[in-house]
Amino acid sequence: MGYQVWVLDDTYNRVALLNSFIRLRYRLALNSLCGASIDLPANDNKIELCALGSRLQIIRDGVLVWGGMIEGESWSVAATAPAGDTYALDAIDYGAYLEWRTHIRPADDDYDRESGPADDVAKAYVRKHCGPSATTARRFTDVSVAANEGKCSNVTKLWVGGTLLEHLERLGAERAFWWRMVPTWGGCEFRTAYPLWGVDRTKGNGVSDELVFSLDRRNVSAMSYRRDLRDHRNYVYTGGAGEGRDQIMSERSDAGAIAAFRRRELWNPATQYVTVSGCDAEGDRALAEHAVSEEMAIVPAPGVVTPGNLGDQVTVFERRYGRAFEYTAIITAIDVTVEEDGVESIRPELIGV
Numbered sequence: 001m002g003y004q005v006w007v008l009d010d011t012y013n014r015v016a017l018l019n020s021f022i023r024l025r026y027r028l029a030l031n032s033l034c035g036a037s038i039d040l041p042a043n044d045n046k047i048e049l050c051a052l053g054s055r056l057q058i059i060r061d062g063v064l065v066w067g068g069m070i071e072g073e074s075w076s077v078a079a080t081a082p083a084g085d086t087y088a089l090d091a092i093d094y095g096a097y098l099e100w101r102t103h104i105r106p107a108d109d110d111y112d113r114e115s116g117p118a119d120d121v122a123k124a125y126v127r128k129h130c131g132p133s134a135t136t137a138r139r140f141t142d143v144s145v146a147a148n149e150g151k152c153s154n155v156t157k158l159w160v161g162g163t164l165l166e167h168l169e170r171l172g173a174e175r176a177f178w179w180r181m182v183p184t185w186g187g188c189e190f191r192t193a194y195p196l197w198g199v200d201r202t203k204g205n206g207v208s209d210e211l212v213f214s215l216d217r218r219n220v221s222a223m224s225y226r227r228d229l230r231d232h233r234n235y236v237y238t239g240g241a242g243e244g245r246d247q248i249m250s251e252r253s254d255a256g257a258i259a260a261f262r263r264r265e266l267w268n269p270a271t272q273y274v275t276v277s278g279c280d281a282e283g284d285r286a287l288a289e290h291a292v293s294e295e296m297a298i299v300p301a302p303g304v305v306t307p308g309n310l311g312d313q314v315t316v317f318e319r320r321y322g323r324a325f326e327y328t329a330i331i332t333a334i335d336v337t338v339e340e341d342g343v344e345s346i347r348p349e350l351i352g353v
Helices: 118-128 166-174 255-261 276-289
Strands: 004-008 014-017 025-031 035-041 057-062 063-076 085-095 114-117 143-145 154-159 178-184 187-193 218-227 235-239 250-252 265-268 293-300 313-320 321-339 343-353
Touching: 025 063, 025 293, 035 063, 063 178, 063 235, 114 118, 118 143, 118 154, 118 166, 118 187, 118 218, 143 293, 166 178, 166 265, 166 276, 178 218, 218 313, 265 293, 293 343
Parallel strands: 143 187, 235 265
Antiparallel strands: 004 014, 004 057, 025 035, 025 321, 035 085, 057 063, 063 085, 114 154, 178 187, 218 293, 235 250, 313 321, 321 343
16 A cells, blocks of 8 residues: 655645654544554654644545644664664544533533534534634634534433533444544544444445455454453433432333343433433433443454445354354444555454444
8 A cells, every 4th residue: 555644734734754654553433533653763854843733644545544633752762772763653633623622611501502413413512612613712723514414313412511522422322323523635524424434335235345254255364252241231220410309310221131131220320411311312322332242353354444444334254163153343443554664454443233
């Protein structure tokens, strides 16, 4: 693969091309803040141009795959220097903008309120707190927000305190939609998707090319499986705002899981919710979080997975121990490492559906 790594100034003008790196790592993920790192040789004359706070762009075969800001620099040397002397840069993507904004209480209300389809509510908060509708002091001028699509079910949110990032992470998990700060050549755009960010490529989908990971198909070099009940809970009591007998309460349960694995209860404090419907939604999120854990991890063969597969729904399949294991999952994150010789390795992270 052909990679270019550019350092940019705050107005996205190119300052330096880091074309002699020793190792490049970056992470792509949905509903999450992501990082990148690059190791440079000690004699690289571009080091002095890599100031903290500078922007970083990673381009793969002409496609912009990662964008963010340099947040750390480090080096260490021993008596054997210059052998082994490297200079390392650490960066975070534009999800940082969401982490750098808190939910302040409006002057005329007790809560920061938004209602509507969950994906549009997420966009409204981003617009209001760091995007085009934010006050001048809080606005990032390089942030845009995609148009509303109204694909998710309706919610009402009353948020105060905490960061925009942590609230969006919870909202995405609660309503099972996807979001990401997508890098652009001059900034980033907050986008959402439901039900899939990518493409349905499961076995037998009948529409798109299948992506089935199997030892028989020789497209994986390693595979592992685990199913676990240790953290499983299937009956959730959610306590909202109020005290004592006046506290708002909600009970949510999974009847099928109770029948299969006995009733397993969880107390879920959520005092930020002032309505039963809000507590119900938080209870549903907790049920999903504590569902029976089933995981399959893979190491794909080179070239099978690319950054473009982020958000695809795929199948992992294996016959072993007298059983057939078929796991339908979404690629929610991709970790990429590029060595000095240009060899690229990609590790996808899967979440079952």
